[in-house]
Amino acid sequence: MEMDERKAKILQAIIRNYLETGEPVGSRTISKYTDLNLSSATIRNEMADLEEMGYIVQPHTSAGRIPTDKGYRFYVDTMMEAKEQELAEVKDVLLQRQDRLEDMLRSLVKYLAKDTQYATMITAPSVQKNRLKFVQLSRVDEHSYLAVIVMEGNIIKNRLLAVEEAVDDETLLKLNMLLNTQLSGMAVQEINLSMISRMKTQAGIHSDIISNVIDAVGEVIAEDEDLQVYTSGTDNIFRYPELADQQNASQLISAFEEKQLLGNLLTGETGEDGEGPGTGIQVYIGGENASQSMKDCSVVTATYELGDGLRGTIGIVGPRRMDYDKVVGTLKTLQTKLDDIYGRKEE
Amino acid sequence: MEMDERKAKILQAIIRNYLETGEPVGSRTISKYTDLNLSSATIRNEMADLEEMGYIVQPHTSAGRIPTDKGYRFYVDTMMEAKEQELAEVKDVLLQRQDRLEDMLRSLVKYLAKDTQYATMITAPSVQKNRLKFVQLSRVDEHSYLAVIVMEGNIIKNRLLAVEEAVDDETLLKLNMLLNTQLSGMAVQEINLSMISRMKTQAGIHSDIISNVIDAVGEVIAEDEDLQVYTSGTDNIFRYPELADQQNASQLISAFEEKQLLGNLLTGETGEDGEGPGTGIQVYIGGENASQSMKDCSVVTATYELGDGLRGTIGIVGPRRMDYDKVVGTLKTLQTKLDDIYGRKEE
């Protein structure tokens, strides 16, 4: 048996209807719902076929049909029309916070949760090419010195160092020059032992400071690697009865508490080809999810890019019967806007 | 009617038992539970009295008794024995992250959630005396300059500034001197218009850079004022059936999503006297909570101090029948440890 056009239309009608109501869909409903002008009996026959093919199931004998994962998959792959979404104020969110990345992400993920009414998450962008751009050491007071480290993509980190003996201004200037001539533009992997010892030699009696700074650089990099994940709208799961029962809710809320695992979930698979906005969007339906705790959810992920090789992932989590058209549309639009704002900086 | 010793003992027994089981406790249970050697009939009489006095109620006619808010309040005020807690690894958490305040708070709140099995929250410390300690402007590349601002308490902030025309090294040095002589040690409120215009005059043709930096300072301060709240262990509410039903859970999870409101809840009332650890701990039982959404919860808050006037609040949220002894003990111990680590820095 194969999928002909009429079956597809019926399947589509079932899914559309189920997305809206969350109730199993009966043959009579479809008969009226579509412009096919077929009686419920005919629909029933077709539905039996669709069930046999694995696109829909009955929760129990005398109920209507609901889509299976395979049914949703078919819908998403061949029938979905990702509509560009409005996303009115998002541009403000993105612009407003440009220089406080963290705040921007928090705002963004919150905005998305509010807009879509699903739970949302976003990973802080991680630097692809981990290059140092600039290192600076300054005196804060007698015994504390501040190391500021700027990486490619304008990721800024600081670290306060305790230093035994004071350093005079001139030496400080020299140390800074030493640091920058050696480290600027350097990829993190290239900083090796011989380099470090060379620098120490040059620093002479202040070699301990240099090694402090280099330690700081190392830590800062490491810090950047266990990536931050921000979430919002977890309370939205209570909007969908199929997720709101104690069992499910508890599991999901727990999952959202474990940012680290969430991160893995998001970064696990990005291997989609293509450039520019509108690509890198993936849909995971129910059992397709890597995590057991998400087995009753669908997750839509999108990679985003802030220029300079800064890449992260956005995830939207809802029930299986999530409004795929809207969510994918929203993410596409968002990608476009991000590209508008950050893309042109690249030149 | 008044509270005599026997009534207090019975009330205590009722509460202790209810804290453990979560089930209404009957007269027979108490008769066996305590060392009073009284028959259940006698206990029944006393319980009727306690009910009349408002310390306990029956959920329905033929059920045992459960404590009222007033009952818990009496317990907390007069019978609780806050036991010092073990808190094995917390010292590691506190030390390990000393220079990344944010990470430390996140770890801490997570640790507490795991230890207590309740939901936890913590506000980032806000600076009491908002003094600038150090300001530095450095060149990152041709058109971007980095302003680093260090405040009393070693709160470090950076901001990237776009600058039209390049500035040579010497000028940069001068600007930095200007900034520091004028701003260092200055309280934020003291920076007024006349000061700003004076600095601008001195900066001459680079006055726009100065005003950029001052703007940055302003923003950074403002940023610090809408205080961050970190939460953890919200999934713990599902451990307590009385909070885990859909209605309650949804409301609570929503409350925890609204960090801003949570913040108000925590900072609303601190007006407790006393110095040093072991003070500033407050217990809000059920309806005593300011927020309607917490009406079925108890909240224990504690202020903490990191030295240098850096103060924040910790909150632990659980069911009414929370283990007050343990929670208060935990917070006291934590305060002591924090004092050990950060307290002596003050000298």
Added chain:
DNA sequence: TGTTAGCACTCCATTTAATCGAGTGCTAAC
């Protein structure tokens, strides 16, 4: 006067039975 045994009573929780209705599959006619 305080304590206790005994007993009737209440009310929730749980189980069991009864009813309803949406939706199906199948058959036979068009």
Added chain:
DNA sequence: GTTAGCACTCGATTAAATGGAGTGCTAACA
């Protein structure tokens, strides 16, 4: 190939029956 008709299924909802934990009250006792 389509459709009307009908018997059938099965979850959901409502109603009734049962059991038991715990009470309040009374009367007897120290």
